[in-house]
Amino acid sequence: MTDATDTGAVAPQRHFISEADLRALAADLLGAGTDVIAPVSVDACQSPSALATAACLRPGVAPVEAEYKAIGDAAELDLGRAQPVLSLKQFFLPEHEALCRWHQRGLEVTVEEVPTSFAPRVVLAAKPCDSAALAVVDEVMNWDYEDELWNGRREASTIFNLACPVIDESCFCTAVGSAPDDVKGADGLLTPVEGGYLAEATTDKGRALIAAHAARFSPVDEPATAALVRQADDERAAARRRVAANLEIDAESVRDWIATHFEDPLLASLAIRCNGCGACSSVCPTCHCFDIVDEEEGVGRGTRRRCWDTCQAPTFTLHASGHNPRDDQHVRYRQRINHKFSIYPLKFGEVLCTGCGRCTRVCHAGQDLVEILGAIDIAARRPGEPVAAGTAGPEPGDAEAAS
């Protein structure tokens, strides 16, 4: 697994890599048979994203969006720094995958395990909020059970982030302990500078990648290239300031307020627009719930498979008896907020959110996590102050009527 702690004490050696050499590095890796996962541009009207639907109805418009993909050609690599619609999660916890296969002959059942080790692969130009999410989810994947499929893919992956310029007003990574130049969960960082990128490896895996492809990188020795380094530092500091202006909360106060206000009308009112479609969970890099199903494939054989699930679906907690402890959408949405911002941080010391903003962008009902966290922060730190217009919207009692 990526050594998330190997990031602090010693300043990382900085290298310069030109854009041409970065593409050549991707080509070298592909040529050596290494999988390379990276953002690519796709025709939004052909992608599963709901974001593009309206634009696709307009004649002559061909909206483009980014997706992470296992590329086949270095020319596909999109370094435009747009945010892929789906997060990196899909490459570590696929939407569905086999856990084992069974064969039954008479009373004898044999179980065929699936491989849990994977060929080395490299992720280039990952979003910092996506690599940070992997490190957050590592906690639950190694808690009461070690998830060998997750850990195998983490171990096999070397990740270089690309410093983010901040996408829009829905980003809030700094409010939840991350940053647009975070290397948490990654092995290094690329920052755009004139003519290319400043590359910093922060783990042994990252250093090994640079060492193995040393011809593509030139060491940056200060102060000879101080201007380059200053350019990268300035760009990163500016991005941090931009995203911090979107939302400032005290995550510990939010955590503790939620933990002690389970029945507070504010929590009920937050879900007024939510209809439980679950899109927010699918795009979220930290949502990790899955269902396990047995699929029969003919007589006496089948596959046990896990697939993404969401706490926003009414069936998520439906008991076989018909009883459902979360029988109302406001209760399910409260669970989403409670789990991410209170239960998980109290258990693992990490907020189950990296502020990527995808859930807000994808929500067709207009649930805005920046507004929602802002409202809870006000309730926690400045009780009595009215929440911002449009945040909790309706009066508390309206949540019952709407759900």
Ligand code: SF4
């Ligand atoms: S918050 Fe939005 S995206 Fe998430 S389940 Fe509710 S309606 Fe769907």
Ligand code: SF4
């Ligand atoms: S909860 Fe929303 S903002 Fe937070 S990581 Fe998930 S999708 Fe991103």
